[in-house]
Amino acid sequence: MIKKVNMKRFIYFFVFFLLLTLSLFFVMNSLGSKTIQESLVNSSKNQLAYTESILDGIISEASLYGIQYTADTSVRFYQSKIQEMNNYDAQMKKNDIYDRISAPLLSSQAIESIGIYWKSDGTFIFTGHDSLAKQPFQKVTQRGWQIVNNNLYYFSIYPYIHEPKNPANIQYIVGVKLKKEYLTSLLEKAVSGGESSNAFLLVNKSLMISNKAVDIRIEEKAKETITPNAHEILKFDYHINDDDYYVLSKYIEPIDTYLVTYTRMSDFLNPLNRNKQVFFVSILMILIIGLIVIFMFYRNYYRNVYLLDKKFYQVEQGNYSTRISENPDNQFYSLFKSFNHMVAKIQALFASLKIETELRRNAEVKQLQAQINPHFLYNNLFFIMAVAKTSPEAVMQMSKHLAEYYRYLTKMNSDNVTLASELQLADHFLSIMSLSKKINYEINLPPELGEHLIMPLIIQPMVENAIQHGIEEQQGAYRVTIDVKELDTGALIIVADDGKGLTAEEIHQLMARLENESPPEGSRGIGLWNIHHRLKNAYGELSGLRFFINDWGGLSVLAFIDFSLDEGGQYAIIDS
Template identity: 60%
Template sequence: MKKVNMKLFIYFFIFFLLLTLGLFFVQDLLGARTLKENLIQASKNQISYTDKMLHVGINEANMYGVQYTADPAVRFYQSQIKELGIYDAQMKKVAISNRLDDRLLSSNAVESIAIYWKSSDVFISTSPGRFTKDIFVNVTKRRWQTINDGLYFFSVYPYIHQPKDPKNIQYIVGVKIKTSYLTSLLEESFNESGSKAFFLVNRHSVISDQSVSKAIVEKIKKNARPDPEKVTEFNYQTGDNQYYILTKYIEPIDTFLVTYTRTNEFLNPLKQINQVFSLSIVVILVIGLILIFLFYRNFYQNVHLLRTKFYQVEQGDYSARITDKQNNEFNRLFKGFNYMVIQIQALFASLKVETELRRNAEVKQLQAQINPHFLYNSLFFIMSMAKTSPDAVIKMSKHLAEYYRYMTKKDSQEVTLASELELADHYLSIMSLCKRIDYEINLPPELREHTMMPLIIQPIVENAIQHGIEERQGAHRVSINVQALGSLALITISNDGKGLTPDEIQELVMKVGKAQPPRGKNGVGLWNVNHRLINTFGEESKLNFITNDWGGLSVSFLIDFSLTGGVKHAVANSR
């Protein structure tokens, strides 16, 4: 809790309100889904019950058809009437008809039964006006059929071996299901649930106890699949009304049992409650945001302004001022900040002047350390070679002139990398005239015009000659290599002179890294270069010493060109 600031508190408040809204909407979705699933499950149970009861009626009709197809009185009727007189034959027919009527008295599902003997064209029906002979004309095998929106089951004789040729059929038994039986099943199963149901027979005829949606009927006709193993679900929307539809295919009679429920009636009350709650949350969110805005404007914004100005000062912008006028306690705090920055700016101005003076004195001191001894040796060389080798004198004089022109005119705090290496080239050329010195300087063209501090490379090259090559017999090689590393440059000066042991290298590192320069003249140049690099570019740019493949010493350091500049030097040295 101690780490919670105002911004985190604002974020937490908004997140908490949005989370509450999100959780409520998730609860709403889960509640609506659960309610819908329960309704669907209830409808499935109703479909299952209706399906079972319908199969009872179907099985009953099948049983009657099979029973009278195999009945001996029906089977031998044609052969018997040929031997009987007209009266006895009529009485035989009446007896069969009475048996059919008696059977229907105990049936709730079967409306009528009829038998038709094709060869004798004899027809018996329990409902002569509705179950007529012409219905049997096109019957060719045992099956269910829909005729004039009526549902019929036909059974033919011979029964066991169904005749392939319709001419071999001796008689047909037809059983018609009551339409009222089907509608009573729908009424019993669905009317109390708020759902509507109907039978779609052969994708054509609709049987229902009430009016049904024509659009839903058409959708079932197009989309329903005859799968007797499962109940198929559909979602359907027309206008503002949403429905879920369940269908069950009843294979024996090629009929779909369909039920559909309008979900708006169940979900609208739940949505109204959600809308009231959501409106309440929105009101709370608006009020909370208004309070946060007032707090932000009167407190947090001022704190943020103060923090921004402090950051500007931290980055070196001492002209930062707070000009906002506040009618609260922040006004006094802003005045104190402005006074503090004015004092800091004045302090750094004087520090910068002092730093520049110290830097100039440092450079002049370095020049004084380098120039006298080098000048003496060069003049003695000219004197000794004046009579014997005029060309050597000319070369020496040229390089010496260029060398001292650079030394006397470079009072700027920045030079190019190319000019600094030209100074080293003049120095090594002069030294190669006095003794055997082979040297090479490798500078990538893209780094030539990059700026750096003056007199960084020259002291290291001079140290390589004086303390490396001159102290090892036969040593004569010097290499200066510059390698580009993005915005950095790695500069390495190597020689094949006297190398150093690991302990001596460690001692040298400690010597040039001390806060105070070493006593005497030895090591002052390297100490000066090392501290100038660290003050300007940081600790990672300090001098590194390693033994190279020649057995001599290699000195390397990094220069960050993105940090070069006179202001940077001043700030770095003021730390």
């Protein structure tokens, strides 16, 4: 990218960017003001809706208490029972009702008092201490919310199922009065606070309760615009002198009241206008300083950075002999010196790594070849000696397979080992074993997989393990199969026997030993550990050995070869 953008174009771009920033700022400032207004309005709507939800809860609570005590059995039969009681029992009954209606006041923050008034004899039980509290009850003619002297009451009448059409048929009235102080504190939750916002309640287009002193002009404007819409929060804007307000109103249908809030916008927009002025001055200073910095940057840094980028690109393309001429007077002298030192180290490292990798691979193959049990050769030579006179045919077969087996091991080149050649080695091994033991074996290889390259000496140790630790440790065991199955990008190799097998716990312990970073002590298990780690290193974590119990009751060993990796892992760096 730095090759395509010269310094002149960069300066043009910088100036264009600043001019574009100035032009876009006007649009952003307008959008910012609009966004702030929308955010404030939405926030105010959320606060108003939250306050409404609390108010609805209070209304529901008061209504519930009114209905509850209207239907209360003690209240319903109070007058009929006290006629049969003496004065003491009648007073105790009255005290019991008083205690019952006083109980909710202990836990409710919104309810100030509850009263019950019997119209027939004027009996009045009241939780408060107001001597004039009975008067609102005497004027009640129907159930519902009423506003008396700027106080909210909920009145419930009996009979309560079928409300009497004639007020004279009302037996008694239950009234619940809300705390005016609580309603006032509730209005504080409808606004964000401060001098810029306020909230109040309008009843019959008259101010009932307010959070604080209300601007009379906004109150009159609100009275003109409010409508009884219980489903939406209505908004209108109002301008007074140099101040802009937005007013929100919500109709509270159960109590026939309007919840109104207003907020002064100028308190929030003035800081934005000040930021606008500061921004213009800042942009001008940035333009001047930026041009000075660009000029100095071009003279002292740009050309050297361009040279360094060019040299890094050459290194990326594989040219490790490239160097930068060092000038002690150059400000980049230390950096260029470090670059030359780094490239020289990388060049030496790659040369050493290639040699070391080749030596490691050769040593690994030699090690695997040396791990082949020498007793295998001795036992087969003794077998030849034992049957030399009685079965010349067996001697010929044993000699042939033994010769092919060791010729493969001694001349094996790890760069051209194929899946077919590895299975041929396993076939020679199994043929040798079947001559001296009762062993039946089967090898299944799809023809299209035979020429794929794999790591050497992967399958033969798996087969040897199946015979030594499976068949030879189980009386009557004699079967071995090698199945190669084609998968999406590779092959699945399964070596199965009908030998001793392992329990689930033993398989778990075996896998734990194979997952160790260091090989197991002694010779037992080191072959499987070696194969397991070679597979994971070359073909990924999924290619390690897996074990499971097969249908014969013996053990099946599974390995996955991913041909797409082309002997990946550490093998991928060879010949690079």
